[in-house]
Amino acid sequence: MITLAGVGVHYGPAAALAGVSGEVAAGEWLAVIGPNGAGKSTLLRCIAQLTRHEGRITIGGQPVTSLRRRALAQLVAYVPQVPVLPAEMTVADYVLLGRTPHIGYLRMETAGDRRICASLLARLDLAAMAGRALSTLSGGEAQRVVLARALAQQAPVLLLDEPTSALDLGRRVEALELIDTARRDRSLTVISAVHDLTLAGQFADRLLLLSGGQVVTSGPAAAVLREDVLGPHFGTAVQIVTGPDGALVVISRRDRGPLRPPAPGR
Amino acid sequence: MAVACAALAVAMLIGVSVGPAGLTLGQVAAALLVKLPWLPHLAVPPVAVIIVWQVRLPRVILGALVGAMLAGSGAAYQGVFHNPLADPYLLGVAAGGGLGATMIIVTGASATLLPPAAFAGAVVAVTLTYLLGSGTGRDANRTGGSAGAIVLAGVAVGTLLTAVQTYIQQEHSQSLQQIYSWILGGLSLASWSDVVLILPYAAVAAAVLIAHRRLLDVLRIGETEAASLGVDVTRLRLTIVAAATLAAAVAVAGLIGFVGLIVPHTVRLTAGASYRVVVPVSMIGGAAFLVLADVVARTVQAPAEVPIGVITAAIGAPFFLFVLRSRRAQQDLA
DSSP states (O other): OEEEEEEEEEETTEEEEEEEEEEEOTTOEEEEEOSTTSSHHHHHHHHTTOSOOEEEEEETTEEGGGSOHHHHHHHEEEEOSSOOOOTTOBHHHHHHHTTGGGSOTTOOOOHHHHHHHHHHHHHTTOGGGTTSBGGGOOHHHHHHHHHHHHHHTOOSEEEEESTTTTSOHHHHHHHHHHHHHHHHHHTOEEEEEOSOHHHHHHHOSEEEEEETTEEEEEEOHHHHSOHHHHHHHHTSEEEEEEOTTSOEEEEEEOOOSSOOOOOTTO | OHHHHHHHHHHHHHHHHOSTTOOOHHHHHHHHHTTSTTOTTOOOOHHHHHIIIIIIHHHHHHHHHHHHHHHHHHHHHHHHTTOTTOOTTGGGHHHHHHHHHHHHHHHTOOGGGHHHHHHHHHHHHHHHHHHHHHTSSTTHHHHSSOHHHHHHHHHHHHHHHHHHHHHHHHHTGGGHHHHHHHHHOOOTTOOHHHHHHHHHHHHHHHHHHHHTHHHHHHHTTOHHHHHHTTOOHHHHHHHHHHHHHHHHHTOTTOOOOSHHHHHHHHHHHHHOSOHHHHHHHHHHHHHHHHHHHHHHHHHTTTTSOOOHHHHHHHHHHHHHHHHHHSHHHHHHHO
C-alpha cells in the first residue's frame, strides 16, 4: 500500500502540488487526471523521489525518503512521459537496463537477468525485434519496449506518466490492455497520469482529479467523470455519454453558449 | 576488440621500426628479442639494442599510454555529458592542465612535477566547471545540473584559465619555447622514467573507466531515468569525470588534441555505440592511433620533428566538423 500525507512541491512561491494526501491499495490502478499543469507528473515524480517534496510518502509502511535509491528502484518502476530512447541502442540492451536495480554497482548482468528480459520480450511480442535499434521502432512498438523495461525492474509499483499520449486510438487501448494484463499477472500497483479521460475511466479502478496542485476529488469513474465535476477544472464544456455497456465516454465540446436554432433561410 | 588489438600490435611494431638510425627490420626484431632470457646470444649490434630499448620502445609505449588515456577519457566525457563533441578539451581540462604545467615551467621546478601539476590544474578546472554547471539547470538539486549547463561552464572556465596561462606565458617570455612545445605536445624526449611516472595513474584511470562501462550505458537514457533505476547519478558522474580527468591529465607529452574525439566516434561507427565496447576499444584504438601519429610526426620532416599535436589536430579538426555536421550530433545537441 502507498500512503501520501501532506505532499507538496514548491517552485519558488508557486505550489506545483499542495497538501496531497491519500492511499493507494496494493494491486489497485489509480489514474491521476486533471488539466495541464495540475501536478500529475509532479506527483508521480514525488513518489519516485525524483523531485524534492514536503510531506510523507510511504510504500508498504516504509517512508520512501529512508530508502536508498537502489532499494527504491526495486520497489518502484517509473516511466516518464517522453522516455529517452538512445537511437543506436538495441531493444534487448534497452530492456536489460531495467535490471539495473538488481545488479551490484560494478557488476555485469547475469544469465538470470538476460533470461528475465528474454521472457518479457516474448511475453510482449517483442522477441522478433530484440536486435533492432530503438530508432527503427514505431510509436506503438517503442511504447511496448518502454513497458518491457519497466517490467524488467520487477517492482511491485508501476508509475506511468501519460503512457498513451503519443499513440493513436487503437494503440492506446492496446497499450492500456497490456498494462492491465501485466498488472493482473504480477499483482502490480499502478499509478498513471492519463489525459484520455474516457480510457482512464474504463481501465483504472479509481480516478484522482488534481487541479492547481490540489486534490479535487477521487473515486470510481462514475463519481469523478461528471459534467459538473470536470467542467470547471478543464475550462471547457464537458459532456458525459453513457455507452451501451455502461462505460462513460467523456466528450469535450466547443462552448457556444445556449444552443440556438439555425437561422431561417439557410 | 581483436581488430583493435591487432591494429595496436602493428602500430607498435611500425613505431619501433621507423626512425632516423636506419636500422633494418631484422636488426630491430633481433634487438627486441635479445632481451628474452632464452635468447641471450643473438648477434645484434649493441647500438641497435640501445636505440630500440632506450629510445624507440619507451617512446612507443608512452605514445600508446597517452593515446589510450586521451581516447578513453573522451569516450567517458561523451557518455557522462551526453555530448558527442566532448573530449578532454571540454570542461577546461586541457586549459587547466596547460596552466598547471606552465606554472611549473616558469618557476623552473623539476620536470617530474609536470604531470602532477597538470593533473592538479585539470582537477581545479573540472571542479570549477562542475560547481558552476551544477548550480543551474532543471532539477539541479537532484541530478547535479544539466549536461548543457556543464558544457557551457566548461567553455567559460577553459577560456578563463587559458587567459591566465597566456598572461603568465607573456610575463616569462624566456620560457616561451618550452611552454609551446609542451602545449603542442611531443613524445621526443620520452624515457622509461616517463612511462613509469604515468603508468600507475593510467592503470587506475583505465580500471575505473572500464569498470563503469555498464553504468555509462545506463546514463545514455538520461539522468532522470537513470536515477529512477536506482543509480546515484551525481556520484556516478563525479567518479567517471574524476577518472577521465586523471586519464586526460597524465598525458605527460603535453596537450594532444582531438584523439578523444576521433577515436571514440570511429569505434561507435564501426563497432556499435554501447560503452561496453566503446570504452575498452577506444583505449586500444587510441593507443594505436597515437603511435602511428607519432611515426608521421617524426618522419614527414625528418630529421626535424613536427609536434604530434599538429598531426592529430590536422586529422582531428576535419573529423570534428564531420561529426558536427552529422545528423546525430545535431539531434543530440538540439
